[in-house]
Amino acid sequence: MTAAQLTAQELTDRAGLVPFGPKPRRTSAGRIGIYAFLIVASLFFLIPVYIMIVTSLKGMPEIRLGHLFNFPVEPTFQPWADAWLHACTGRDCNGLSPGFYNSVKITVPSVAISIICASINGYALTFWPYKGANLLFGLLVFGAFVPYQVVIYPLIIGLSSVGLFATLPGIIIVHTIFGMPILTLLFRNFYAALPVELFKAARVDGAGFWRIFFSIMLPMSVPITVVAVILQVTGIWNDFLFGIVFAGRSNWPMTVQLNNIVNTTTGVREYNVNMAATILTAAVPLIIYFVSGRWFVRGIAAGAVKG
Amino acid sequence: MQRSWRHRFHLPAVIGTIPMILVAVGVFVIGIGFSLLWSFTSSKLFPSYDFVGLAQYRRLWADNRWLVSVNNIWFFGLMSIACNMVFGYLLAVFMDQRIRQEDLFRSIFLYPFAMSLIVTGLVWQWVLDPNLGLQAAMRNLGWSSFSFAPLVDANTAIYALVVAGIWQGSGVTMAILLAGLRGVDEEIWKAARVDGIPTWRTHVSIVAPMMKGAFATAFVLQCVGVVRVYDLVIAMTGGGPGIATSMPAVYVIQLITVRQNVGQGMAAATMMLVPVLVVLAFSGLVLWRRKRRQEAAT
Numbered sequence A: 001m002t003a004a005q006l007t008a009q010e011l012t013d014r015a016g017l018v019p020f021g022p023k024p025r026r027t028s029a030g031r032i033g034i035y036a037f038l039i040v041a042s043l044f045f046l047i048p049v050y051i052m053i054v055t056s057l058k059g060m061p062e063i064r065l066g067h068l069f070n071f072p073v074e075p076t077f078q079p080w081a082d083a084w085l086h087a088c089t090g091r092d093c094n095g096l097s098p099g100f101y102n103s104v105k106i107t108v109p110s111v112a113i114s115i116i117c118a119s120i121n122g123y124a125l126t127f128w129p130y131k132g133a134n135l136l137f138g139l140l141v142f143g144a145f146v147p148y149q150v151v152i153y154p155l156i157i158g159l160s161s162v163g164l165f166a167t168l169p170g171i172i173i174v175h176t177i178f179g180m181p182i183l184t185l186l187f188r189n190f191y192a193a194l195p196v197e198l199f200k201a202a203r204v205d206g207a208g209f210w211r212i213f214f215s216i217m218l219p220m221s222v223p224i225t226v227v228a229v230i231l232q233v234t235g236i237w238n239d240f241l242f243g244i245v246f247a248g249r250s251n252w253p254m255t256v257q258l259n260n261i262v263n264t265t266t267g268v269r270e271y272n273v274n275m276a277a278t279i280l281t282a283a284v285p286l287i288i289y290f291v292s293g294r295w296f297v298r299g300i301a302a303g304a305v306k307g
Numbered sequence B: 001m002q003r004s005w006r007h008r009f010h011l012p013a014v015i016g017t018i019p020m021i022l023v024a025v026g027v028f029v030i031g032i033g034f035s036l037l038w039s040f041t042s043s044k045l046f047p048s049y050d051f052v053g054l055a056q057y058r059r060l061w062a063d064n065r066w067l068v069s070v071n072n073i074w075f076f077g078l079m080s081i082a083c084n085m086v087f088g089y090l091l092a093v094f095m096d097q098r099i100r101q102e103d104l105f106r107s108i109f110l111y112p113f114a115m116s117l118i119v120t121g122l123v124w125q126w127v128l129d130p131n132l133g134l135q136a137a138m139r140n141l142g143w144s145s146f147s148f149a150p151l152v153d154a155n156t157a158i159y160a161l162v163v164a165g166i167w168q169g170s171g172v173t174m175a176i177l178l179a180g181l182r183g184v185d186e187e188i189w190k191a192a193r194v195d196g197i198p199t200w201r202t203h204v205s206i207v208a209p210m211m212k213g214a215f216a217t218a219f220v221l222q223c224v225g226v227v228r229v230y231d232l233v234i235a236m237t238g239g240g241p242g243i244a245t246s247m248p249a250v251y252v253i254q255l256i257t258v259r260q261n262v263g264q265g266m267a268a269a270t271m272m273l274v275p276v277l278v279v280l281a282f283s284g285l286v287l288w289r290r291k292r293r294q295e296a297a298t
Helices: A008-015 A029-056 A060-064 A078-085 A097-127 A133-145 A148-161 A168-192 A196-204 A209-220 A222-238 A241-246 A254-262 A271-292 A294-304 B011-016 B018-038 B055-062 B064-095 B102-114 B117-127 B134-140 B157-182 B186-194 B199-210 B212-227 B230-236 B248-256 B262-297
Strands: none
Touching: A029 A078, A029 A271, A029 B064, A029 B102, A029 B117, A029 B157, A060 A271, A078 A271, A097 A133, A097 A168, A097 A209, A097 A222, A097 A254, A097 A271, A097 B011, A097 B018, A133 A168, A133 B018, A133 B262, A148 A168, A148 A241, A148 B018, A148 B248, A148 B262, A168 A222, A168 A241, A168 B018, A196 A209, A209 B011, A222 A254, A222 A271, A222 A294, A222 B117, A241 A254, A254 A271, A254 B117, A254 B230, A271 A294, A271 B102, A271 B117, A294 B102, B011 B018, B018 B262, B055 B064, B055 B262, B064 B102, B064 B157, B064 B212, B064 B248, B102 B157, B117 B157, B117 B230, B157 B212, B157 B230, B186 B199, B199 B212, B212 B262, B230 B248, B248 B262
């Protein structure tokens, strides 16, 4: 469990260290080489998205000319509108928008429920460990490493036996289940770092399990909750496997709709519409990434610390 | 760690953690138990309890598609983890040279990780599309013999997956290793310089071994990513051309949905669990020995 010895906090703190010492004034060959390497690497990361953006703004005749890297001669936003409203999967031509609303309907309750469960778990494990609690926690951490494929089929059978397979509550339950190991670990580590005296004082004053949780722990959990929200929103929004298996056709999230639109085998491939659809699907997590900045890195690091 | 309230039974704590009890026991114990159970049966679309011993495992290991999948995941895993580590470390070292615009570079290297693997797969499918992507662009620029279409060739499609994996994941490796590099004491660099050790040698022999924690973190993250390679394969190649890029994760889902062969699917899923159990047992042993040594030392 402690294979990774850096905590999330340390990672971001160190990543955030400002370079110190005097700025190098000479532009030696070595410095040029450093920047050359970094810029070439940046191109590797940027070019695919550059291609997507310019292609999504071109009309199909212009795309067929094959000038992949050129700016659009006659920029058009029609592909974007088509992707949102009219793109087809099989016979349905409603575009991506139903997928977007489905993703919102799946993501919001899943994030809320999984974080509520995980914070109570972490709190109980830290301050109220009952007999067997640590064994349960061990099982949960083990679950973080289990390949999804091992438990997917039993879950399908279990959920369909209570009539929740291929429904919105079903997919929310699935996301809550698979978010629980890592989130519980996150909250447990956070509460374990709080001073025990805080809890003891509240106990002496006669506060019980829920009172201490709501009045003391919850207000202090804001930073870790922000990390958890970022982790869960991007994770659930980007999910494909659970969406396609558990959500059911009418609740398919945006990633599933996108894949269906793009990898549909019938008809002419409208590359501009496909690329616009892809950018729209990536937009939500990308906005979160650019707005949250350092918090996002901390979330990733927290995700890694489960090792 | 003697706390007076420890191990006393508190009903609210148990009630509050009912979801955890259900998930830990219901999903990760009973669920896996059922998967294991069904792998010994002749279940087709629905589970049955007609036990057939190890027949499903024998059929699994006689299935060419499964053998290809197993080969692929090892190849993809080793290639992508090795490339990610090397490229990520290089990026981290270059980022650590007190460069300007560090935040800008960091954002550029990391943003693919924020996006869905489906998006990554589609992006690279287009970049490598022979009629639309790099090959067409190069031919248009006048290099008419330029040939680069890894996705349509069964021998090279998996390399394309590795490239997409690097594009998506090496930024994170960079961020984690950079944090590790920044944690190495500045004095060590000075001491090595005084001793006249070349920079690359300091990196390989002194600094890298000191960053064990960061490397372990990055490695674990990579392994989890390799296991989740399902989305990337579906979006980029669909397991093709033919079965050339099939992976165990794809294979299992196909068996329980399209091919309606749950018994064999569960046998395959159980085989996926085996390496995880081996690694967990090994790391548990290492931790236990280290703990015992520490206790002996004090």
